Amino acid sequence: MSKVISVTDVVTRFGENLVHDHVSLSVGEGEIYGLLGGSGSGKSTLLREMIMLQRPESGHLEVLGYELDRLSRDQAAWLRRQWGVLFQAGALYSSLTVAENIGITLKEYTRLPPSIIDEIVHLKIAMVGLPDHAARLYPAQLSGGMVKRASLARALAMDPRLLFLDEPTSGLDPIGAEAFDKLILELREMLKLTVVMVTHDLDSIWTTVDRLAVLGEKRVIAEGTLQQVMQQSHPVIRQFFYGERGRLRSHHGK
Numbered sequence: 001m002s003k004v005i006s007v008t009d010v011v012t013r014f015g016e017n018l019v020h021d022h023v024s025l026s027v028g029e030g031e032i033y034g035l036l037g038g039s040g041s042g043k044s045t046l047l048r049e050m051i052m053l054q055r056p057e058s059g060h061l062e063v064l065g066y067e068l069d070r071l072s073r074d075q076a077a078w079l080r081r082q083w084g085v086l087f088q089a090g091a092l093y094s095s096l097t098v099a100e101n102i103g104i105t106l107k108e109y110t111r112l113p114p115s116i117i118d119e120i121v122h123l124k125i126a127m128v129g130l131p132d133h134a135a136r137l138y139p140a141q142l143s144g145g146m147v148k149r150a151s152l153a154r155a156l157a158m159d160p161r162l163l164f165l166d167e168p169t170s171g172l173d174p175i176g177a178e179a180f181d182k183l184i185l186e187l188r189e190m191l192k193l194t195v196v197m198v199t200h201d202l203d204s205i206w207t208t209v210d211r212l213a214v215l216g217e218k219r220v221i222a223e224g225t226l227q228q229v230m231q232q233s234h235p236v237i238r239q240f241f242y243g244e245r246g247r248l249r250s251h252h253g254k
């Protein structure tokens with residue numbers, strides 16, 4: 001499997017706070033890759049580094065064959081259009097309708113006529129399982145699950161090859177979270193996406209993730225398939241998957 005993201009020896013520091021101390025991992029094409037770890041272990045920061053919102057102090061990140069610290073402006077602009085991002089809070093513009101939120105990047109980055117943009121917007125709305133009338137609603141008129149789906153539709157507006165998700169199921173009830181996981185799996189199949197997902201939702205990990213890295217103690221404690229990672233005896237991993245009582249913390253099998 002070819003690599004689409006390589007993180008090599010990344011060191012990240014905020015003032016005195018050393019967050020990553022030589023973190024390395026790689027994401028293969030077409031994978032749903034989970035970034036796991038306790039609160040403050042640097043998952044979101046690593047995701048932000050992958051999408052060029054932040055730079056590490058040292059080390060290398062390579063995405064789709066490009067080293068992120070050696071890009072021309074044109075290459076950086078091209079690369080930014082190869083991914084869609086779903087941030088934790090959804091981050092839709094509250095003064096725009098769902099359709100306007102989804103169409104905004106198409107308006108900005110393409111010269112497509114409004115009628116075609118409108119068609120694409122409605123296609124994306126259908127793709128994420130929202131009813132067509134949701135196009136006319138404002139974010140405040142949506143349920144939590146609908147906000148996630150509308151944000152996902154916006155992330156998919158430019159037909160990205162990569163999708164970055166930061167805690168996609170947080171704030172959803174178990175049924176909503178399960179439906180969202182199913183949607184991610186369907187979209188990966190349909191659109192041949194590679195997905196990087198920050199999560200600590202165990203059910204989500206069981207059902208969606210192909211490979212994962214567990215961050216802890218400022219580094220990658222384990223990387224591999226769920227089976228490979230669960231075989232590790234590191235206390236952080238035992239605690240994460242087996243909890244205080246040493247019993248497996250999820251009922252779902254993959």
Ligand SMILES: Nc1ncnc2c1ncn2[C@@H]1O[C@H](COP(=O)(O)OP(=O)(O)OP(=O)(O)O)[C@@H](O)[C@H]1O
Pocket residue numbers: 014017019037038039040041042043044045046
């Ligand atoms: N912009 C910033 N300035 C200063 N410190 C930061 C900044 N961003 C993150 N940090 C710190 O870096 C550490 C890692 O934060 P990060 O949000 O990446 O962790 P996380 O694993 O995603 O945590 P959570 O699961 O709680 O979201 C934390 O100690 C945080 O306070």
